[in-house]
Amino acid sequence: MNQIKTGKFIAQIRKEKGMTQRQLADELLISDKTVSKWETGKGMPEVSLMMPLCEVLGINVNELLTGERIPDESYKEKAEETMMDLMRNKKGRGKLIALTVLIMLLVIAPMLIIAALIRWYDLPDNLIHVTLIPLFIGIIAIIFVDCSVGYYQCEECNEKFVPKLSANYLFANHKPDSRKIRCPKCGKNCWCKHNLY
Ligand SMILES: [Zn+2]
Numbered sequence: 001m002n003q004i005k006t007g008k009f010i011a012q013i014r015k016e017k018g019m020t021q022r023q024l025a026d027e028l029l030i031s032d033k034t035v036s037k038w039e040t041g042k043g044m045p046e047v048s049l050m051m052p053l054c055e056v057l058g059i060n061v062n063e064l065l066t067g068e069r070i071p072d073e074s075y076k077e078k079a080e081e082t083m084m085d086l087m088r089n090k091k092g093r094g095k096l097i098a099l100t101v102l103i104m105l106l107v108i109a110p111m112l113i114i115a116a117l118i119r120w121y122d123l124p125d126n127l128i129h130v131t132l133i134p135l136f137i138g139i140i141a142i143i144f145v146d147c148s149v150g151y152y153q154c155e156e157c158n159e160k161f162v163p164k165l166s167a168n169y170l171f172a173n174h175k176p177d178s179r180k181i182r183c184p185k186c187g188k189n190c191w192c193k194h195n196l197y
Contacts, residue, residue, distance in 0.1 A: 003087060003178070004041030004155055004191055005067030011039040013057045018150030027056045041191070085195075089177075092150055092196025099145050143170065150196035152181065159185035160195075 014024050014035075021039070025032040028049060038044040045053050050061050063077050064071050070078045111131040118127050144165055152158045161184050163169050173180040178193045 001065050001082065001089075001153070002067055002153075002193055003044055005166060006044065006064060007039045007041035007067075009064070009067040010035075010053075010057070013059060014039075017057065024056065026053055031041070081110065088197040096149050096196055100142055101143050103138050103145065107134045110134040118167075150194060152192040152194055153180065154183035154186060154188070154192050155184040155190045156188050157183060159183055161185070163192075 014021070018085075019027075021032045021035040025035045028035075029050070034043075038045055045064070050064060054061055054064055059065075059069070062075065062082055065082050066078060067161075111134055114131045115121065115128060118125070122176075147163055147165050147169055151162050153160050162182075163179075163181055169179070169181055178191045180189060180191050182189045184193065
């Protein structure tokens, strides 16, 4: 599932039907801002709107989710693929969250121990800054895990890759499931979807 691809697909079909964003919005009793949000990949249609949207556009939900026309003969295969994609990503997301929490706990423990040692041994208070070391290591570890779990997929050329941990990655614009990074194949700086399996 790819929000940006779905957005482009909605726009494409809407234009094929000769509809404006306003007209599509009116059919669905929503604001044209919402339609614009979908089409620019900034949001997915709510589940309750998916069926009505598909009806107006003359597509099916599977086509909406995959962001492309699916010929009848490969429909079942594609539906299963979409389903598996959703499930695997959900599982991967859970693992990533668990790992992040674990790292945070591993960071907090040494911070507390250092703080306690300073108090017990009556060490100078400014030694408390030492607790920043595990915090720093923890933050790096979390970013590293986020970068290396699963793979990213380029929006432009569909290349799958694991990005290098660099400033380009670190400071990249990001959303919960994608990041604007440079694709190693086509070299474009575009939204790449983070697949977590
Ligand atoms: Zn690419």
